[in-house]
Amino acid sequence: MNRVFNFSAGPAALPQPVLEQAQHEMLDWQGRGMSVMEMSHRGEAFMSIAAQAEADLREIMGIPSNYKVLFMQGGASSQFAAVPMNLLRGKHTADYVETGDWSSKAIHEAKRYCDVNVVASTKASHYTHIPAFIDWDLNPRAAYLHYTPNETIRGVEFPFVPETKTVPLVADMSSTILSRPINISQFGLIYAGAQKNIGPAGLVLVIARDDLIGHSLSGTPTLYDYKVLVDNKSMYNTPPTYTWYLSGLVFQWIKRQGGLASLAITNERKAKKLYSAIDMSQGFYRNPVTPQYRSWMNVPFMLADKRHETLFLDEALAAGLANLKGHRFLGGIRASIYNAMPEMGVDALVYFMRDFMQRHG
Ligand SMILES: *Cc1c(COP(=O)(O)O)cnc(C)c1O
Numbered sequence: 001m002n003r004v005f006n007f008s009a010g011p012a013a014l015p016q017p018v019l020e021q022a023q024h025e026m027l028d029w030q031g032r033g034m035s036v037m038e039m040s041h042r043g044e045a046f047m048s049i050a051a052q053a054e055a056d057l058r059e060i061m062g063i064p065s066n067y068k069v070l071f072m073q074g075g076a077s078s079q080f081a082a083v084p085m086n087l088l089r090g091k092h093t094a095d096y097v098e099t100g101d102w103s104s105k106a107i108h109e110a111k112r113y114c115d116v117n118v119v120a121s122t123k124a125s126h127y128t129h130i131p132a133f134i135d136w137d138l139n140p141r142a143a144y145l146h147y148t149p150n151e152t153i154r155g156v157e158f159p160f161v162p163e164t165k166t167v168p169l170v171a172d173m174s175s176t177i178l179s180r181p182i183n184i185s186q187f188g189l190i191y192a193g194a195q196k197n198i199g200p201a202g203l204v205l206v207i208a209r210d211d212l213i214g215h216s217l218s219g220t221p222t223l224y225d226y227k228v229l230v231d232n233k234s235m236y237n238t239p240p241t242y243t244w245y246l247s248g249l250v251f252q253w254i255k256r257q258g259g260l261a262s263l264a265i266t267n268e269r270k271a272k273k274l275y276s277a278i279d280m281s282q283g284f285y286r287n288p289v290t291p292q293y294r295s296w297m298n299v300p301f302m303l304a305d306k307r308h309e310t311l312f313l314d315e316a317l318a319a320g321l322a323n324l325k326g327h328r329f330l331g332g333i334r335a336s337i338y339n340a341m342p343e344m345g346v347d348a349l350v351y352f353m354r355d356f357m358q359r360h361g
């Protein structure tokens with residue numbers, strides 16, 4: 001067996017001990033004589049897996065008891081619609097910050113349900129920084145303020161949490177959830193697709209303050225209605241049981257790593273190593289994001305000579321460094337270094353980048 005260091009942005013690498021445990025339990029989960037994939041979601045065994053996953057997530061993230069945790073389907077993109085459908089609460093306008101391709105998509109979808117007030121946008125400068133909070137055109141009557149703490153495609157990340165006072169704050173945390181501790185009570189609602197830093201594709205986690213639940217627009221599809229999900233413990237219909245189980249194994253792995261505070265230290269150090277390799281390359285490699293807004297999770301960079309790109313990717317793969325191709329919108333290189341990327345993988349990439357530069361610089 002020959003596992004590579006997998007820098008995919010999503011679906012992304014999973015911690016190897018999690019895959020090994022899943023492999024070990026694949027045919028016979030804890031003496032039940034069947035795989036988790038083959039169990040009824042309403043049976044006692046799966047119910048205990050589901051409950052344990054939620055309990056572990058609540059512990060890791062410090063989720064207060066007045067927040068509900070929903071295990072939904074449809075990916076993070078489905079929440080671009082579900083959020084306005086559930087959170088408008090009789091209002092007609094919502095605030096959005098546009099800092100990259102994902103927030104832009106969220107805005108596009110929300111426009112089908114309400115007036116979107118874009119409080120700030122960095123589109124004109126190609127999404128390379130986060131706009132200063134003081135300049136945002138916030139509407140105190142907005143139903144909520146939506147932002148994307150980490151923009152996965154361009155690797156630009158908020159170094160602060162916006163303070164919205166009375167307007168609920170909504171965050172698409174798909175590519176930064178579980179990368180460091182956060183204070184949940186600053187948020188009205190958080191959502192995150194599983195396939196970056198949680199587990200395999202198929203789930204989107206929603207963490208919502210309970211006073212925001214139960215006000216959906218009439219016409220909201222049953223499966224997008226947070227109240228229906230809450231009342232049915234996220235099992236109104238068959239959930240993606242295997243993804244749920246694997247996510248639970250990831251939460252247990254996070255606990256064994258010392259929790260989010262400990263992962264944050266490693267994540268910051270991994271990112272610093274990579275950015276410093278880029279910045280010290282005297283322009284051979286280049287990352288356009290203003291340094292204080294650089295993502296810990298997604299590190300895109302360009303080669304000064306674009307003709308070297310394919311060679312870089314081919315040689316990297318031969319060295320066991322996979323999935324480094326940049327997003328199809330952007331080209332270039334992108335290294336996604338979520339929790340499951342060991343620091344050794346980043347060290348190997350940095351070593352490869354120096355070596356490649358020496359040979360081609
Ligand atoms: C990947 C991603 C999405 C889209 O997720 P899907 O599960 O494919 O719908 C949305 N927002 C952010 C920030 C992402 O990284």
